[in-house]
Amino acid sequence: MAVYTDVSAEDLTRFLSDYDIGELLSYKGIAEGVENSNFLVHTGAGNFILTLYEKRVAEQDLPFFLALMEHLAARGITCPQPVKNRQGGMLGRIAGRPAAIVTFLEGMWHRRPNAAHCAGVGEALARLHLAGADFAMKRPNALSVENWRPLFEHAGARGDSVRPGLCNEIVTELDMLERAWPRGLPQGVIHADLFPDNVFFLGDHLSGLIDFYFACTDTLAYDVAICLNAWCFEPDHAFNVTKGRALLSGYGKMRALSADERAALPMLARGAAMRFLLTRLVDWLAVPEGAMVRPKDPLEYHRKLRFHQSVQSAADYGI
């Protein structure tokens, strides 16, 4: 839950005077997203989301994210659309932070997605990959294989305080991942963080994708591997192959995975588990003892990693 920077009514009124979206009627900080401050803004023209970009989002990346949302929306992907100000710009500044107004998407995210939801997200992910194919801008993934070891070194030996032996396990896995990481697979725009809280449904119909602030240019099948991790495990950390099959066949309906991509899936899934294990570990260790804020459990991804290590082939994911 996140409102890191408060906004005054005066500042917001001044900010909105540059936009054609009517008079400000109300705004509330919303407890969603962990990187930025988000406000639900109600104006004469309807509901909008105001996002203030906090320190963990690099300001030079914002034009990529905003142009990508505009590009995808123009190609039929239901995602927030940046609203342009009177100068045609999509980026402003409020309370000392870069900020943008985007359209509001109806829908709810599912705390416990079922197989039908997994099929929906698979299909939506493939549509996103296809719609991104002619997006001209590039952004390297700042959290890909070559970034994992520096991230791990940042956490350092303290990892063993979370689970004895964890550091050794991570080093062994990183050695393997760096050596064997799949190269040469189809690249393109990936969402890179398509967790259930970033996918809205109205009833069983997928109504939109949000939060493109990890989007980047990387291996398309790696995005599929992130979704397998995020959507297809049960609360007891067991992999649900019915959900895996639903997600992969939803994806395949729109974009067929090549034989190389399928063969690489177990390795990509191990990498995806490592990426979230490491960022969660760093966040976990950054929180002072006894704090009331509890970051996400890194060991959830340790257990997922263990599962992927046991996988023989993509068939184990249901493909």
Next chain:
Amino acid sequence: MAVYTDVSAEDLTRFLSDYDIGELLSYKGIAEGVENSNFLVHTGAGNFILTLYEKRVAEQDLPFFLALMEHLAARGITCPQPVKNRQGGMLGRIAGRPAAIVTFLEGMWHRRPNAAHCAGVGEALARLHLAGADFAMKRPNALSVENWRPLFEHAGARGDSVRPGLCNEIVTELDMLERAWPRGLPQGVIHADLFPDNVFFLGDHLSGLIDFYFACTDTLAYDVAICLNAWCFEPDHAFNVTKGRALLSGYGKMRALSADERAALPMLARGAAMRFLLTRLVDWLAVPEGAMVRPKDPLEYHRKLRFHQSVQSAADYGI
């Protein structure tokens, strides 16, 4: 900022099926209120607020709060109105918590209210006192003069860790307040927490009052004293007599303070400062060292208390 209890789409859909407010379209946890969990809910019928009552609100008090909002709204006070379910009830249960749906109020609260806003809140407070006059239910104030010493004893000697000598100062002041607390002044429904974040404006027009979860039956002029504390000090903790005068004359336009009430105002203001000093002190000391959540500064109210101790008569507040 507060979402203590998360709500699933399934649970909320089931909860709303008991209400005539259309289909659920979206809901977001909002970062407002410190006692309860609040969600902005968008349905086919518009925007609503869903409140889940957390442990600090006593369940047996909820009928008082909800009936009060209904009573006040029926008398022209713009405040959230509880929405009735198909059985005519205003209280339900979701995610293991008592919960209610209330209407959404447009408007923004002012982080830095000016004298015109103070006049507005004074007038609205008097209107609230008048509208509450025929409200049949009673609820004793759980944070009035007789509750302050137990609250202080809960914080105990650790108060001196916040400011050396603070405990002695509090004891001396409590001795005096318990001895000299004004009795026999006009009683009625008071809001008891009418801080700037509970008062909405559209432009300079006061558009509504929210958060009635400290409302109770107590001395009306004590509510005025709480507002003097909450609205009429500058960020440097200096009392702004222009704002005090605006608030008191706004109040007086609707309900004249008697000579007794005016004479009691400095003592009531000292009591109000003590009440917020003590609850903030307890909250401050309850937070573990190094936590990322920073509760409100108790010493702000220590400085306000010092000011009220220097006051000669209500004239110093601008009356």
